[in-house]
Each structure stands twice: as structure tokens, then as C-alpha cells.
Amino acid sequence: MSETTRALRSDAERTVRTILEAAERVLSKNPAASMEQIAEAAGVARTTVHRRFASxxxxxxxxxxxxxxxxxxxxxxxxxxxxxxxxxxxxxxxxxxxxxxxxxxxxxxxxxxxxxxxxxxxxxxxxxxxxxxxxxxxxxxxxxxxxxxxxxxxxxxxxxxxxxxxxxxxxxxxxxxxxxxxxxxxxxxxx
Amino acid sequence: MSETTRALRSDAERTVRTILEAAERVLSKNPAASMEQIAEAAGVARTTVHRRFASxxxxxxxxxxxxxxxxxxxxxxxxxxxxxxxxxxxxxxxxxxxxxxxxxxxxxxxxxxxxxxxxxxxxxxxxxxxxxxxxxxxxxxxxxxxxxxxxxxxxxxxxxxxxxxxxxxxxxxxxxxxxxxxxxxxxxxxx
DNA sequence: CGAACTTGCGTCATCGGTGTTGCAAGTTGT
DNA sequence: ACAACTTGCAACACCGATGACGCAAGTTCG
CATH class of the missing domain: 1.10.357.10 (Tetracycline Repressor, domain 2)
Incomplete structure (x- = not known):
């Protein structure tokens, strides 16, 4: 694995964690919350969430x-x-x-x-x-x-x-x- | 209140009870169930449910x-x-x-x-x-x-x-x- | 039978959430 | 500067649920 790949993957995994934590925060308050609300809570665009999680x-x-x-x-x-x-x-x-x-x-x-x-x-x-x-x-x-x-x-x-x-x-x-x-x-x- | 009205209202209220009980049965198993599923469980058409409950x-x-x-x-x-x-x-x-x-x-x-x-x-x-x-x-x-x-x-x-x-x-x-x-x-x- | 009423069915419009894509702009490491 | 990569944004198609109709058929009365 190259240094570049490792650094980039690290960034990616950080984003994933941020989204997971935001999702927990939002869904624990409202299990029916939309992807939009989760994305907003994570401070990212909705499309970014869909890039990390297919569905x-x-x-x-x-x-x-x-x-x-x-x-x-x-x-x-x-x-x-x-x-x-x-x-x-x-x-x-x-x-x-x-x-x-x-x-x-x-x-x-x-x-x-x-x-x-x-x-x-x-x-x-x-x-x-x-x-x-x-x-x-x-x-x-x-x-x-x-x-x-x-x-x-x-x-x-x-x-x-x-x-x-x-x-x-x-x-x-x-x-x-x-x-x-x-x-x-x-x-x-x-x- | 006339006898006619009483009888009709009685029918209506029976339907309402049936729907409420079906809704409880369905929603307790799946809180996200659709009106269609509730109506089916109640043995009535979906439109009937909407007639009794606006939303x-x-x-x-x-x-x-x-x-x-x-x-x-x-x-x-x-x-x-x-x-x-x-x-x-x-x-x-x-x-x-x-x-x-x-x-x-x-x-x-x-x-x-x-x-x-x-x-x-x-x-x-x-x-x-x-x-x-x-x-x-x-x-x-x-x-x-x-x-x-x-x-x-x-x-x-x-x-x-x-x-x-x-x-x-x-x-x-x-x-x-x-x-x-x-x-x-x-x-x-x-x- | 006729009146009042309810139901089922089919139809329709609408709405919100989902998932996808293309592209420009930005960041990071070399 | 260049390459690799990611992000935000806008747009799009899609789908299922919702809610509103009208109408024909059914019932329960008088």
C-alpha cells in the first residue's frame, strides 16, 4: 500500500466515522429521519453519504x-x-x-x-x-x-x-x- | 337521535374499532407499516380507512x-x-x-x-x-x-x-x- | 320500493425520500 | 505543477405512500 493510498484511505475512514456518529445521533432521536437530515448532521452533502453507503x-x-x-x-x-x-x-x-x-x-x-x-x-x-x-x-x-x-x-x-x-x-x-x-x-x- | 341514526352510528363505530385494533396489531409488529397493510388486516379497503381517519x-x-x-x-x-x-x-x-x-x-x-x-x-x-x-x-x-x-x-x-x-x-x-x-x-x- | 348511508374499486395527482450521474472546485501528496 | 482523489452541487428518474375523487353495489331502515 502506497503512502498516498494510506493517507487517502485514512481520510475516507474518518468521513465514514463522522457519518456513522451523526446517523446515531439523528436516528436515536428519530428513527424515521431522512438521509438528508443525517447528511446535514454529519456536515456533508447527501450524495457523499450515498457514496460511502450504497443504500x-x-x-x-x-x-x-x-x-x-x-x-x-x-x-x-x-x-x-x-x-x-x-x-x-x-x-x-x-x-x-x-x-x-x-x-x-x-x-x-x-x-x-x-x-x-x-x-x-x-x-x-x-x-x-x-x-x-x-x-x-x-x-x-x-x-x-x-x-x-x-x-x-x-x-x-x-x-x-x-x-x-x-x-x-x-x-x-x-x-x-x-x-x-x-x-x-x-x-x-x-x- | 333517531333509531336509524343510532343504528348507523353503531355500525360506523364498530368499523372504527375494527380498524383501530388492526392498526395496533400491525403497527406493533412494524411501526412503519403502510395504510394499505392496516386496511388489509382490518378486512376493509384502504379508502375506508381514509374515510374514518383524515390522515x-x-x-x-x-x-x-x-x-x-x-x-x-x-x-x-x-x-x-x-x-x-x-x-x-x-x-x-x-x-x-x-x-x-x-x-x-x-x-x-x-x-x-x-x-x-x-x-x-x-x-x-x-x-x-x-x-x-x-x-x-x-x-x-x-x-x-x-x-x-x-x-x-x-x-x-x-x-x-x-x-x-x-x-x-x-x-x-x-x-x-x-x-x-x-x-x-x-x-x-x-x- | 325508496331513502339514507356505507363500502369497495378504480383512478388520479401529489409528495417526499431514494439512488444515480456529470461536472466543477477543492485538497493532499509527490 | 501534476496526479489522484474527494467533495459539493444540481439535476434527474424512480418509487411507494398518501390522500381525494366519483361511481356502482350493497345494507338497513321505514
Missing amino acids: RDALVDAMAGWATKQFAAAVEAAHPETTPPLVALYQVTANVLRVKIDWGFAMSRALSSDPEVGRVHAEVEARCDRLFRGAQAAGVLRADVDPDWARRVYYALIHEAAQSHDGDADTLATRLVDTLLRGLGTGKGLA | RDALVDAMAGWATKQFAAAVEAAHPETTPPLVALYQVTANVLRVKIDWGFAMSRALSSDPEVGRVHAEVEARCDRLFRGAQAAGVLRADVDPDWARRVYYALIHEAAQSHDGDADTLATRLVDTLLRGLGTGKGLA
């Missing part, structure tokens, strides 16, 4: 692909398999929140035309279930909770926490894990 | 209006102000779930062109906060939880439970309230 679907797919990579990396970085369940739960939560806060729309596109995206999401889901089983074995998680319900509650709380405009990922993760495990009640008056 | 927005607004009425009624029926907090929490949850399971899309349209819809949603939100304050006073809810976070967690759990395909509203409400108050943890190893 609207291709753009959304690219967003999903990028976000999914970040998502998988966030989970991986917490080493949920080789860390005590409670610690892993906290680390995974904080890491995922960091990604989801900035890529909420893209991450919600688990169904992409790219089968790889679906695969990764399924894999993360499996790791989540494994983490929860480990937590049950360690006595952190109740043994009588439906695994499916547990995962859905966890995902819902992450989704909700990511919408918060206040606090950093660590603070949010602390509150989230606390709520997930202890709930919001005092424990009095309940069986 | 697409008008249809969605009507859905939001109808769902909001049901929503408010569901909350009201639980008498959250004159019932012990824990009982009220359960009743409200079960009643709202019954509505939300069938009108998930319409209920998510809290922002309607009809200001009345927004007003009702705001009012319900206020009642929710009042219920939570009552629960705190009764020692059911922890006193140190952020009221805003508590309400958002509650809404998120309702949203999630409404997606469940198994179990009736009462079963779902039981599990939901249990999760909300006790969380999913054992209580061991946490401060």
Missing part, C-alpha cells in the same frame, strides 16, 4: 456492525468467565453502558441483514445466561428465578439506565446492579 | 387517545389513593398490564398531537410518584431510592412484562412486583 439499509447495517463490535468487546473486556460473578456482573454492566449510551440506536438493531451481527448478539446472550448461572451457583442470584425473565429484566434495566442523562457509567452501573439484585423494596412485609 | 397521523392519534383512556381507567380502577400501597401497586400493575398487552404500540405514543393525551400521561405519572411516596411512608419502598429512577424502573418492567407471551396479567404482575421490590438476588453478600 439506507447499508448505512444502518454498518452502524449495527460497528456497534456490535463495540458491544462484544465491552463484554469481553470484563472477562465474565474468569471473574467472580458479582464483580463480572458489575464490570460487564459498566462496560456495556459506556457503549450503549453512545450507540443506543445501533445496538437496538440486533436483527441485521448481516448474519454475523445476529450471531454475536446470540453469543453475548449465551454468555449472559452463563454469567447468571454462575451467579446462582455462587449464591448471588436466587435459584428460583426464571433465567429468561432474569435476562430480560437485566437488558431492560441496561436500556433504561442508558437513557439517563446524569452520572457516569460506573455510577449508573452501581445503581443498576443494586436494583437488579436487591430491588427497590425494604424487604419487610414480603414473604 | 395517518389522525389514525395514530385516535389510537393513542383510545389507549390513553383505557390506561387511565386501568389506574383509576385500582384506587391507588385509597388502598394500602402494596395492594395498590399490585392492582395497578395487573390492570395496566391487561391494557398494555393489547395496546402496546398505542400506549407508547405518549406524545400525541392531542394535548389531552400528554396531560393524562403526566397525571398518571404523578399518581405513580404519589403511590411510591406512600409506599415509602409505609416502609414498603426504600426511602433512599431516587423517585425518578424508581418510576423508570417500574415502567421498564411493565414494558418488558407486557412483551411476555406466556401467563396472564395476574401472574405477570406478581412476578413483576416481586422483582421490583426484592430484586433477583439472594440478599447475601450485599451491603
Whole structure:
């Protein structure tokens, strides 16, 4: 690869990133926004967007692909398999929140035309279930909770926490894990 | 009003209900569905839909209006102000779930062109906060939880439970309230 | 039967978003 | 300066959804 090509490709990739970020910003506020609005938010002409992404679907797919990579990396970085369940739960939560806060729309596109995206999401889901089983074995998680319900509650709380405009990922993760495990009640008056 | 007029209006209103229900069914699966698809699901011609609802927005607004009425009624029926907090929490949850399971899309349209819809949603939100304050006073809810976070967690759990395909509203409400108050943890190893 | 009304069907115009192309102007590296 | 490349801009064709008609056929009454 020549120096020229490398420099030019670098520019091109910077433009791509700018567009992806603008698309996330716009589409998270209005999923039906037009390419025109996305281009405007990115500070480029609409034709430029079409040069980088053949179609609207291709753009959304690219967003999903990028976000999914970040998502998988966030989970991986917490080493949920080789860390005590409670610690892993906290680390995974904080890491995922960091990604989801900035890529909420893209991450919600688990169904992409790219089968790889679906695969990764399924894999993360499996790791989540494994983490929860480990937590049950360690006595952190109740043994009588439906695994499916547990995962859905966890995902819902992450989704909700990511919408918060206040606090950093660590603070949010602390509150989230606390709520997930202890709930919001005092424990009095309940069986 | 003559008997004739009453009978005719009755027919018209039945058609309207059919369309609203079909729209909910279709739009909950695909928010971008066309009027054609909605009409097909309702078993009527597209022109008929346009006769009843001047525009697409008008249809969605009507859905939001109808769902909001049901929503408010569901909350009201639980008498959250004159019932012990824990009982009220359960009743409200079960009643709202019954509505939300069938009108998930319409209920998510809290922002309607009809200001009345927004007003009702705001009012319900206020009642929710009042219920939570009552629960705190009764020692059911922890006193140190952020009221805003508590309400958002509650809404998120309702949203999630409404997606469940198994179990009736009462079963779902039981599990939901249990999760909300006790969380999913054992209580061991946490401060 | 006739009146009032609604529905389905076909048709039409319109509009906005999408995707493509050609070209002039600008930037970047050699 | 030259070459390679990218961008903005204007223009274009295309398509699907929307919304408005009129009209014939159907119904539910009195």
C-alpha cells in the first residue's frame, strides 16, 4: 500500500466515522429521519453519504456492525468467565453502558441483514445466561428465578439506565446492579 | 337521535374499532407499516380507512387517545389513593398490564398531537410518584431510592412484562412486583 | 320500493425520500 | 505543477405512500 493510498484511505475512514456518529445521533432521536437530515448532521452533502453507503439499509447495517463490535468487546473486556460473578456482573454492566449510551440506536438493531451481527448478539446472550448461572451457583442470584425473565429484566434495566442523562457509567452501573439484585423494596412485609 | 341514526352510528363505530385494533396489531409488529397493510388486516379497503381517519397521523392519534383512556381507567380502577400501597401497586400493575398487552404500540405514543393525551400521561405519572411516596411512608419502598429512577424502573418492567407471551396479567404482575421490590438476588453478600 | 348511508374499486395527482450521474472546485501528496 | 482523489452541487428518474375523487353495489331502515 502506497503512502498516498494510506493517507487517502485514512481520510475516507474518518468521513465514514463522522457519518456513522451523526446517523446515531439523528436516528436515536428519530428513527424515521431522512438521509438528508443525517447528511446535514454529519456536515456533508447527501450524495457523499450515498457514496460511502450504497443504500439506507447499508448505512444502518454498518452502524449495527460497528456497534456490535463495540458491544462484544465491552463484554469481553470484563472477562465474565474468569471473574467472580458479582464483580463480572458489575464490570460487564459498566462496560456495556459506556457503549450503549453512545450507540443506543445501533445496538437496538440486533436483527441485521448481516448474519454475523445476529450471531454475536446470540453469543453475548449465551454468555449472559452463563454469567447468571454462575451467579446462582455462587449464591448471588436466587435459584428460583426464571433465567429468561432474569435476562430480560437485566437488558431492560441496561436500556433504561442508558437513557439517563446524569452520572457516569460506573455510577449508573452501581445503581443498576443494586436494583437488579436487591430491588427497590425494604424487604419487610414480603414473604 | 333517531333509531336509524343510532343504528348507523353503531355500525360506523364498530368499523372504527375494527380498524383501530388492526392498526395496533400491525403497527406493533412494524411501526412503519403502510395504510394499505392496516386496511388489509382490518378486512376493509384502504379508502375506508381514509374515510374514518383524515390522515395517518389522525389514525395514530385516535389510537393513542383510545389507549390513553383505557390506561387511565386501568389506574383509576385500582384506587391507588385509597388502598394500602402494596395492594395498590399490585392492582395497578395487573390492570395496566391487561391494557398494555393489547395496546402496546398505542400506549407508547405518549406524545400525541392531542394535548389531552400528554396531560393524562403526566397525571398518571404523578399518581405513580404519589403511590411510591406512600409506599415509602409505609416502609414498603426504600426511602433512599431516587423517585425518578424508581418510576423508570417500574415502567421498564411493565414494558418488558407486557412483551411476555406466556401467563396472564395476574401472574405477570406478581412476578413483576416481586422483582421490583426484592430484586433477583439472594440478599447475601450485599451491603 | 325508496331513502339514507356505507363500502369497495378504480383512478388520479401529489409528495417526499431514494439512488444515480456529470461536472466543477477543492485538497493532499509527490 | 501534476496526479489522484474527494467533495459539493444540481439535476434527474424512480418509487411507494398518501390522500381525494366519483361511481356502482350493497345494507338497513321505514
